[in-house]
Amino acid sequence: MADYEWLLFDLDGTLSDPAEGFINSMNHALEFHEFAPRPARELTPHIGPPLEDSMAHLSGSSNQVLIRSMVDKYRERYGETGYAENALYPGITEMLEHLSRNDSIRLGVCTSKRADFASRILKQFNLHHYFEFVSGGDVGITKGQQLAQLLAESRISTQALMVGDRHFDLSAAHTNGLHAAGVLWGYGSRQELEAHKPAYLFSDPSEISAQF
Structure with missing residues (x-):
């Protein structure tokens, strides 16, 4: 050893x-930006990688302004309630x-x-x-x-x-x-x-x- x-x-x-808070906060960000919410099975594989990578994948976009806005909206909900859903x-x-x-x-x-x-x-x-x-x-x-x-x-x-x-x-x-x-x-x-x-x-x- x-x-x-x-x-x-x-x-x-x-x-x-973190699954519950992560899923709820990701869907909050997706819906705010007019993307359809995703089921848990599509979101939990994104637990671990950097948020901006996950947002780019889920939105299908490379627009850095959009991706940053999605990260910010995720963190808004996560900071209020998501962190406690752990x-x-x-x-x-x-x-x-x-x-x-x-x-x-x-x-x-x-x-x-x-x-x-x-x-x-x-x-x-x-x-x-x-x-x-x-x-x-x-x-x-x-x-x-x-x-x-x-x-x-x-x-x-x-x-x-x-x-x-x-x-x-x-x-x-x-x-x-x-x-x-x-x-x-x-x-x-x-x-x-x-x-x-x-x-x-x-x-x-x-x-x-x-x-x-």
Whole structure:
């Protein structure tokens, strides 16, 4: 087992399930811009990627003004009510409590979600105190760029493991020379995650506790 100084967690699909708030807020943005609402099965695959990529796909448009307006309308509803329509995955609190007792490991959050929304969700579930920082994304910023900035600012070391449920999390880590772990309770399939060669593939939060 490699020695890691940092465990960096994705939020959506890794620590909590954002599906209800995500679906409601996406359809709010679509309908406001005169697109038909989409069923859950068409929207949940978009949990994880940057919002602007999802909006471009769902609208079929490359118009950056439209895409930005859709992102803003999504965030308007999400900031009012969507963030609270969130469910904590079973075993997450126990896993974080276990990790917090390991003095050789430090914890952070690296999410494509805007940092203020991510912090609200963590506080909603009383998880915020487990993490030294919350790195959030914004339009035009990839998770790989977020990790690169954290490294450049020496907020994390190269002895970091990125933990997430989608291939974006794993590829962002690998781009920056970091190891990555996949979790199977979120929105990425085993096939998707295995294709990006995770150092670990966890099927339950208790397996992270057992590993570290």
